[in-house]
Amino acid sequence: MYKTLDLARASAFLLTLTLATALAIGGAVDRAEAQQSGPEVEAQSWAVADAGSGRVLASEKPDEQIKMASTAKVMTALVALESDADLDEQVVISQGAEEYVGNTYSNIGLISGESVEARDLLAASLIPSGTDADYALAEYVGGGSVEQFVQQMNQKAEELGLENTNFTNPTGIDEENNYSTASDLLKITSAAMEYDLFRKLVGQTQATIETKGMEDREIQVYTTNELLAQYPPATGVKTGTSGSAGYMLISSAEAQEESYIAAVLGADSQEAVTTSSENVLNYAFGNFEQRPLVKEGQVYSEKEIPFRGRSIDLTAADTISSTVEEGAEVERRVRGGELPPSAKKGDEVGQLEAIVDGESVGTTALIASKGYDEASFWQKTTGRVTGWVGGLFG
Structure with missing residues (x-):
């Protein structure tokens, strides 16, 4: 883990406040003031990339394999968006999906037998990280087979040239061969960000999920991405928490014609991963610039x-x-x-x-x-x- 001193934390906080305020109001940022030898990060690995090209700009252990937790849901979303599945179709919730309600803290309380629009399942997977919704979406897109859907995830990983990523389930739950890296997750996210619906959903702080069944319900859900509330340039993307790997966050931010995506993996707490992500994004805004080369x-x-x-x-x-x-x-x-x-x-x-x-x-x-x-x-x-x-x- 990369640990910081209290003084370094205070300096990083002041830098975050200065940059975030300037970027939020469209003001100029003093890049010389923002430049550092590297961002203060309390995590196992991290990487930041240009959002447009996906090119990694700075990193620490970007290819180290780690259990990815719910950041895997970015790939679930990408496969669903690239499939022929009709997102307007009502999906009947299976017993297998409902079982996640009692087994994971990250769920929205879906009930077997009721139906939810596939588009709402995607929203519930990305915004509050609903594992039950994510599983139901995988079943639907996989033609009733989650195993088939996982094969599609791994095929897409191969298409993207990911050498250090493997999926054994669509939800990111810890399993021996379910892993990725900071750089690979940025490539997945860069591909997903090409879809307007994905960008819209990961930028939302709340949503209403409608269910149909014996009793129609409206479920209010809220984002797990705290960066959206406390960092003005933030535009997304996805959190993850794993018992063996810790806290992780894929984040995105945009200001002054610059846009970046960052992955911070393996932090000890929610506060650490959020603060570290701010520091990484601030580092990108302070040390890089968008410029016409041709x-x-x-x-x-x-x-x-x-x-x-x-x-x-x-x-x-x-x-x-x-x-x-x-x-x-x-x-x-x-x-x-x-x-x-x-x-x-x-x-x-x-x-x-x-x-x-x-x-x-x-x-x-x-x-x-x-x-x-x-x-x-x-x-x-x-x-x-x-x-x-x-x-x-x-």
């Missing part, structure tokens, strides 16, 4: 028109922006060989890749700034002869 319409290459003896400028089709640290090494790499025999203005004639500290952060087309016709037979012949003579005597 600008639409700007010239990034010049190439010779075949057999013409003149060149045209190649411009970027789109802007590539990324979150970068001060002093980061930025490279712009042109892809593609010679120009085609002819082209119109605006035709794609190459690719431009932006690279930060050796890692690709985006690619855009290079387009012709002017059009040109294919060279005539005489121009091609003259060009070949000129090239041959130049090669012979050059």
Whole structure:
């Protein structure tokens, strides 16, 4: 565990208050004041990433495997959102789902035989971390088989290239082979954040879940994510608590055109994981910035028109922006060989890749700034002869 002194905690709190207040009102943040050698974190591991690309910006033990607790429900949500399941359909609650009401503290009290809209099950899984709702959703999306749904979770993990994640259940309950890492959980979250419904639900502090049965009910549920109430830039995401791994939180925050997601895993208490998450997000806001690395319409290459003896400028089709640290090494790499025999203005004639500290952060087309016709037979012949003579005597 990374422990902090009382003085360090006080300093971190003041920094959090300063940043949060400035970000909340849209004011400028003094980045020099916010910069630190690293955030104060009381947890087993952590990582923070750019929300848009999912690229990890800073971390401590980001690939250390740990039981993931209810942060697993982010993957449950992702699989459900990517499936063909109708979220407007009423789902009948099974006895298996109801059993979680008596066996876990994190439930909303669903009763076997009543029905709940699948969309409400998703909300109950993400907002109050309802394990009974999460299990019922997995049953529904898995065609009645939770085991089938877990297979889908592991297939999705493989698609995302997660090498240190394995699911044995959809709820995150401690089991021997149910584990993930800070960096893997950020990749899962980055994929889930592409869905508007996911972003909406994880940002809610409360919701009403409606059930239909012998007696229709309305269940008021409240978020387990305390960061949403005490950190103004916060926008989500998901808590988790495990008897063997401790407290964990995947969090997100957005301000001043910057957005980050963070994972803090294995803290000793709810207070520690919440404060540590604030510190990690503050560190990101203080040490990184969103910046255009490639600008639409700007010239990034010049190439010779075949057999013409003149060149045209190649411009970027789109802007590539990324979150970068001060002093980061930025490279712009042109892809593609010679120009085609002819082209119109605006035709794609190459690719431009932006690279930060050796890692690709985006690619855009290079387009012709002017059009040109294919060279005539005489121009091609003259060009070949000129090239041959130049090669012979050059």
